[in-house]
Amino acid sequence: MLKTKSKSLPLPSDDRRWQLVNATMRRHGYEADALIEVLHSVQSAFGYLDRDAIQFVARSLRVPLSRAYGVATFYEHFTMKPKGAHTCVVCMGTACYIKGTPAILNGIETSLSIHEGETTADSKVSLLSARCLGACGMAPAAVFDGEMVGKLSTEDAVARVERWTTE
Amino acid sequence: MKTTTQTMNRVKTLKIDDRDVSGSEHQTILDVARENDIFIPTLCHIDGLSDIGACRLCVVEIKGSGKLVPACATEIQEGMEVFTQTEALAKYRKLILEMLFTEGNHICSVCVSNGHCELQYLAARLGVDHVHLPYLHQQRTVDASHERFIVDHNRCILCTRCVRVCDEIEGAHTWDVTGRGTKARVITDLNQPWGTSETCTGCSKCVHICPTGALVEKGKSVAEMSKRREFLPYLTSMREKNNG
Numbered sequence: 001m002l003k004t005k006s007k008s009l010p011l012p013s014d015d016r017r018w019q020l021v022n023a024t025m026r027r028h029g030y031e032a033d034a035l036i037e038v039l040h041s042v043q044s045a046f047g048y049l050d051r052d053a054i055q056f057v058a059r060s061l062r063v064p065l066s067r068a069y070g071v072a073t074f075y076e077h078f079t080m081k082p083k084g085a086h087t088c089v090v091c092m093g094t095a096c097y098i099k100g101t102p103a104i105l106n107g108i109e110t111s112l113s114i115h116e117g118e119t120t121a122d123s124k125v126s127l128l129s130a131r132c133l134g135a136c137g138m139a140p141a142a143v144f145d146g147e148m149v150g151k152l153s154t155e156d157a158v159a160r161v162e163r164w165t166t167e
Numbered sequence: 168m169k170t171t172t173q174t175m176n177r178v179k180t181l182k183i184d185d186r187d188v189s190g191s192e193h194q195t196i197l198d199v200a201r202e203n204d205i206f207i208p209t210l211c212h213i214d215g216l217s218d219i220g221a222c223r224l225c226v227v228e229i230k231g232s233g234k235l236v237p238a239c240a241t242e243i244q245e246g247m248e249v250f251t252q253t254e255a256l257a258k259y260r261k262l263i264l265e266m267l268f269t270e271g272n273h274i275c276s277v278c279v280s281n282g283h284c285e286l287q288y289l290a291a292r293l294g295v296d297h298v299h300l301p302y303l304h305q306q307r308t309v310d311a312s313h314e315r316f317i318v319d320h321n322r323c324i325l326c327t328r329c330v331r332v333c334d335e336i337e338g339a340h341t342w343d344v345t346g347r348g349t350k351a352r353v354i355t356d357l358n359q360p361w362g363t364s365e366t367c368t369g370c371s372k373c374v375h376i377c378p379t380g381a382l383v384e385k386g387k388s389v390a391e392m393s394k395r396r397e398f399l400p401y402l403t404s405m406r407e408k409n410n411g
Binding site for chain 2: 065067
């Protein structure tokens with residue numbers, strides 16, 4: 001039986017951020033059910049999850065690789081690519097959709113020349129969409145760097161992201 | 168899920184399609200129906216693996232309840248009256264199959280599993296003669312990197328039988344599901360080519376358990392891929408015995 005847990009595997013690199021991740025795992029006794037918690041700490045330390053990170057976490061917690069990858073890609077919160085300095089999340093929930101967020105998203109996409117889910121080449125802005133922000137009364141809504149903005153117009157949205165690109 | 172318990176089980180009596188039937192406690196509606204030769208269509212269910220109630224083809228009506236319940240994941244209850252063949256159910260089941268056909272790219276005439284496919288069989292049996300929904304025509308990939316097997320995502324209906332047989336019987340957990348919604352796919356390890364998977368033992372259980380032509384052996388031509396499933400009940404009961 002593989003029962004020699006509670007010992008850390010060699011960290012992937014000297015990067016100090018791995019120690020943060022390892023601390024989270026140690027705190028949870030390297031238990032498999034800490035998977036989401038540990039992925040959270042990777043996401044907040046590195047800004048994204050890459051294959052090496054998922055593999056390290058999966059092996060440390062003895063979680064099947066495919067399950068760890070499945071969990072990492074199931075939740076919108078986790079991203080597999082580095083995010084830009086700024087993030088815009090456009091709500092695509094039913095209320096916002098009807099109130100015109102497809103046009104807003106389109107406007108931003110055209111203005112930044114990227115698609116939803118991508119980051120600008122200069123790593124300044126990431127454009128994401130969400131199923132529902134839970135702010136249907138404010139539809140159409142989007143989140144700019146953590147700040148929720150409701151009753152949004154396409155012009156306003158484009159102006160906000162363009163301000164980021166010219167910083 | 169079918170279990171071989173030694174403990175005494177209480178018998179429960181119920182009606183399925185106005186027939187008096189009985190089963191032991193903890194049996195599912197599907198188990199009891201099948202024992203009595205009452206046909207309920209299924210896709211994600213297979214005897215010997217856990218049930219997830221995902222495909223919803225086995226939905227049945229229960230008198231006094233407005234909800235449809237999956238027969239594979241609902242235990243029988245004393246006095247319950249189950250209906251498996253109503254007009255509404257026939258409509259829903261056909262719709263489910265139509266959605267499966269439009270979401271993937273199922274072209275029976277060139278499929279290695281033509282004639283041995285559970286999706287095809289059910290469509291014929293349930294009378295799906297037209298598809299009323301628009302096809303999604305999704306771009307999906309084929310992975311032939313494994314030396315003996317192929318996974319063709321065009322034909323995958325995400326029943327997750329492969330995921331469960333790999334986890335529950337083989338114990339490798341090579342398969343899982345990535346993404347969600349129409350972007351969901353079965354993956355091996357870190358979404359890498361199957362041939363490069365470090366955990367796959369090459370046991371072929373997933374291939375033979377797959378209801379469609381999504382997981383197949385290499386070297387088969389159209390309609391040549393018939394599947395062997397006899398191993399599953401044996402393996403399941405041996406695993407249960409060994410695990411106490």
